[in-house]
Amino acid sequence: MIGSPKIRVDGPEKVSGTAKYALEYKVDSPLYAVPVKSTINRGSVASINVDEVEELPGVVKVIHAGNAMKLKSFKNAPPYVLVGQKRAPLQDKQVDYIGQDVALVLAETLEDAIWAGRQLKVEYSQEQGDGNIYDLKGKTVKPEQGMLQFEMGAFAEAKNNSSTSVEATYTIPSEHHNPMEISNCIALWDGDRLTVYDATQGVNNYQACTAWCFETDPKNVRVISKYIGGGFGCKGSYWSHTVLAAIAAKMLDRPVKINLSREDMFTSAGHRPRTLQNITITGDQDGKVTGIQHKTNSYTNIEQKYFESCGNLTRVLYDIPNMSVSHEYKPLNLPSPVYMRAPGEAPGSFALESAMDEYAAKIKMDPIEFRLKNYAEVCPFDKKPWSLKKLRECYAKGAEIFGWDQRKQEPKNNMRDGKLIGYGMATSTYPANRAGGAVRLVMDAKGILTVQTAVQDIGTGTWTVMGQIAADAMGISSEMVNMELGDTDFPQGFVSGGSNLTATAGSYIIIAVKKFKEKLLQLSIAQEKSPHYQSSVEDLSIQEGMVESINGNKEKIGEIIKRSGKDTYDFTDKSQVGKGGFGYNKDAPYSSHSFGVIFAEVEIDPDLGVITVPRLTGVFDVGKIMNSKTGKSQLYGGMVWGYGMALLEKTDYNPEGRVVNADLAEYHVPVNADIRELTVDYIDEPDYNFSEHGGRGIGEIGIVGTAAAIANAVYNATGKRVRDLPITMDKLI
Template sequence: MIGEARNRMHGLDKVSGKAKYALEYEVDKPLYAIMVKSHISSGTIENIDESSIQDIPGIEMLIHSGNALKLNSTKKPSEGNPDVESEEISREPLADKKVYFAGQDIAIVVASNIEDAQLGASRLKVTYKKGEGRTDRSSVLKDYYEPRPEELQYSRGDFETAKNEADVVISEEYEIPTEHHNPMELSATTAIWDGDRLTVYDATQGVSNHQEGIARAFGLEPKNVRVIAQHIGGGFGCKGTLWPHTLLTAMAAKMTGRPVKMFLTREDMFTSVGHRPKVIQKVTLAADKNGKLEAGAHDTYSYTSKVGTFYESCGVTSAMLYDIPNFSMKHRYGRLNLPTPTYMRGPGESSGTYALEAAMDEMAEKLNMDPVEFRIINDTDRDLKKDLPFSSKHLKECYRRGAQLFGWENRNKNPGKMLKDGVLVGHGMATSTYPAHRSGGECNLTLRKDGTVLLRTATQDIGTGTYTVLGQIVADTLGVPFEKVIVEIGDSDYPKGPLSGGSQVTASAGSYVQLAAEKLRKKLGSTAIGQSESPYFQINENELQFENGKISDGSSEGENIENIVQRSGEENISVTYSTDETGAKQEEGYAYQSFGAVFVEANVDPDLGIITIPRITAVYDVGKVINRKLGNSQFYGGIIFGYGMGLLEHTKYDHGHVVNADLAEYYVPVNADINDLQVEYLDIPDYKFSSHGGRGIGEIGTTGVAAAIANAIYNATGKRIRKLPITLDKLI
């Protein structure tokens, strides 16, 4: 079962409209809340004129800092910020009249219908005292601080000396603009209070995490907060943080005494749920004449907000990917009056691999070496930053297999010299990589007397297929038909599960679910041999086999496993498993990382500069892939994300205001942009990391793609573009 290309458990529900999302749950007499946003980037609210909306009949309440409930900090006590002492960092929504960025939530209009709530939000008159805010993202180059020395500042060897003694040196700057998540499902929340018990339907990537944060905010025991997210229409990082709108919906429901629904508009998504920040990266590489890297440096300049502490960690990948004995990594940030950045598919790695892999291409060009062979020469079996061997690494096989599939031998190494049907043709490649993450959790697994197996754990499916892969793992391990497995997730009342972030759910939940299935199988076996009516009474437990929903001793046809439950006189036989139990964690003493190689063909019109990408080929080493169909979808999605990063996406600001906050002006890839995608994976299990041998695949597909596109465009045109996105105006 593990590895099969199974259809999604809820595929039919999704395409037929039966699957419910956060805003679609029916509640009794709901109110609707719309947020009012600040029009300035810095300053203080002087007055909110409630009379400006009092003639709108459906409005029930206006909530602002003057009457809002005072919330506690959602951060755990250990999650303070040691880097910068600032009262703003721990600020909760509607805590005061201060404004830190354009688009900040400053009030909520609550009405009996959506239209009146929207009308009220648009009419509400607010006056401000403007402050002197900083919105110039380039200012971080000269006015910055360096946080978290053990994590974001690092060096080994003697970079300066090695660089000065090297035969060949390149040093260039690469720039990525601000980018925004645009999932199909807009962020939304439905909140219902029943006394001191709060139920929240939320578009979240972490039901357990949100449960804890909401409980802290309202001073509740976590058991009195229930967060439900049975289906999520895409996340990519923007739904992994407990943003103000979730807390404000619960606040409005508390203050009005009625259920409240709130949804963000597409424009709101550009100010309310984070973004990938603009980064300027300087990469220096130094090598001997044979192509062996002797020194490297990766300096990152970016920003965080006045009310947050997110850092885009671009250089971390460079510190471990290649065998560079002398290395320096620095991260520098400024505090700006912009919304707080956050995780966005491959945070740090997607941005960092663009700069590193473009620089690797430039160095290969300067050395007159093939880019693939240059990378193979500098491959390493150890993570030099952690000083640990990789648990499993087959990157060289990815390079060679990818080159074979793509036809890399046909590449013209002389840029701008390959012309076909009137367009310039170029071939480029890059390395993909992303760390393998694991976290704790627990589950309950139950065999019921009707033969169905029920799994419950409080993780969630953000569109990646978590229901299905967990069902496959249970079916495979317990030896029951896939159709007999019922997976219930997306509810914080279930045993605690992991956040959908860091590509970790399959590795984390998948491992403890598999071990729970083994525990249940053992319990069923011991129960069967202890039942006098059983055909297997008092036989050796090791002789029992579980297959196709039956238990047997190998010499007989066997009987249905539900007979064990029925003979017991109980409704079910159940086990609970948590990662505290022996064997649930990965082995120590290894670095865990996934790898890949991506190859791109770019066509460029020599007169108009129009770019098309006719084909992309990628090969990945990500451990065991649990479901080939869903795995392919994840890789396709990641590659398309990287396509958007390389050629289209760019959030534009004017004095802190987003000017292209819609899908008409913020460009994302559509079907017409994407042509042939060829994905292959080595499918070599990594049992040191997880019980089923799999690592995460949700984010690695994005890494390296933008660089491979840039490198292919250089090979086609001879023009090196170091500032994303690569658009025709930069080529002609």
């Protein structure tokens, strides 16, 4: 069952349009809310023509700092209250960035609310702010967060003693997540109890954050998120739209539907900050690397601490004795950046894996051979054994599938039909993350197992895969499992982020099901009318929904419930992580990471510089794959994202910090015509040292390395090293 290509259980609902997304729930006489955003990057609101706008047809109320319900500040909130922007909206008149909420207009129709929002004239008293993302140097902050400033051995000495080195600076523009579904929600209060239909990667986090600022018990806040139209990291942290809707619903005592626009998604749900990375690799002519220095500059919002941790993977990927990894960021008057698919690793791998390619080219060595010379048999920074590592196998399998032996070592040496052809590769890696959680299991007399846990499916296949995992653990078919997700009324789950969820929820479901089976079998052997009465539990097994003893007696599992005299039998279990931990756990016996390799073929028009990618091949070591269909889709999707990073995506800002291309016409993400042949394969060996089912997360690893593989292929085709993403034709002609 685990591993089989089961089609998505939510597929029919999604393609027929019956799957309900947050804003599609019907509520009685809702008000429509539209936020009005600041147009200066620093200062304070001096006046707003509230009275005038409240007179407009259909307008019910304008909420602003002068009349908004007061909330508890997020400033001292604990880490589990994960907010994108600590300044809660409309609590004071201060403005820190362009695009900050300064008012909320409520009207009887969405059209009235949008129109009234445009009539709102906000006057400011302006101060000098800095919203310039193009200068990342100057007044920077060096975070002291443990691993983010990492020294091992003596890099300077290694550099002095080396015969060969490469040094280069790589830049990646700011990028926005731009999921199809905009971050919108419905909030409705029933007395002190609030229900929110939201688009979130963490129903429990949105519950915790809402409860925190409204100073209520989390039990009074119910967050429902059954389907999500893409998250990519922008729906993990808590943002202002939920707070605004809840404030308005409370103040006006009516359900509120808040509607952000596509443009608002460029200011109000986070983004990946622009980065500047400088890498030096030192070593010898034979390809043994002796030292690496990886410096990252990025930026953050003046009150936040999120920055891009590009150097993390450098500590993990190669056996290099002398390492110096550092990060700094510049606080700016901009909306806070936040996690965006493979934060740190995706931009970091572009720089590291480009630099590795530059070194290999310099010593004229095959890039795979070069990497194998520096293969890390144990985790380089803590010397722990890997829980399982099959990267060598990935290189071999990938090279075979892709036809790497056809690559010309010398750049600009391969033409086909008048086009320059280039081959490139890059190593991929992503940490294996896992956390704890709780689940309620209910079995009825028909033998149907209901599994309730407050996790959510952000479009990745969680509905489907969790059902397969539960069915496999229980010994029943997946049609006999009824999954119930995306609701905080269920036992606490975990956020969908850091590619953790399948390992997290999959593991705690397996642990719970094992205990549940034991309890059911205990119940069975105590029932006088059971065919297994007074058997030993060790002699019983459950397969295909039948309880079977070693002497051949069997019955349907539901019979146990029938005889119990109750309609159902249920059990709730909570487990924490024994091994690993969500992030890096220094007490874990193993270091757990996923690995892979990406190969790219590019075809470049020598006259126009137009780049086509006829082939992308990825081979991954991600433990056991839970579902070969949805799993491959995740890896394909990651590689498509990497294509976008390499060749298309870029958010332009003006010097004050306003996004210039705040729409999907000029912010380019890949379309079908861009993506030609995609091949994904994997080693599929279970990593039981890491998770109960042997799987590791696969949501992000496909991105990591893809941009570098394409950039390296561009070098191989043209002899030009483009170190500034995206790689566009103007950089090649």
